Amino acid sequence: MREREKYICPVCGYPGLSEPAYNDYGNPSFDICVSFWYQFGKTDDDEHFTHEQWRQKWIAEGAPWRGKSKKAPSDWNPMEQLRNIGVRPH
Numbered sequence: 072m073r074e075r076e077k078y079i080c081p082v083c084g085y086p087g088l089s090e091p092a093y094n095d096y097g098n099p100s101f102d103i104c105v106s107f108w109y110q111f112g113k114t115d116d117d118e119h120f121t122h123e124q125w126r127q128k129w130i131a132e133g134a135p136w137r138g139k140s141k142k143a144p145s146d147w148n149p150m151e152q153l154r155n156i157g158v159r160p161h
């Protein structure tokens with residue numbers, strides 16, 4: 072099953088969210104990105120890092136799959152998914 076119709080994670084670009092990470096009022100969905108294991112509204116409040124900082128740290132670690140609820144798709148490519156949010160890692 073492909074999950075191309077879902078919403079894109081603003082941190083890592085993974086298109087696997089069942090609803091937008093934040094609504095029009097900026098309120099978080101409390102959904103969890105299964106790729107990054109980032110919970111909108113919780114991870115942001117617990118740690119005081121921006122999405123950009125989380126992303127840079129993740130890329131510096133080699134952009135690993137962090138999900139605990141499911142395994143990475145066989146064709147998963149973290150560098151490709153970053154293009155979904157306009158990030159071009161070097």
Ligand SMILES: [Zn+2]
Pocket residue numbers: 080081082083084085104105106107108109
């Ligand atoms: Zn993500």
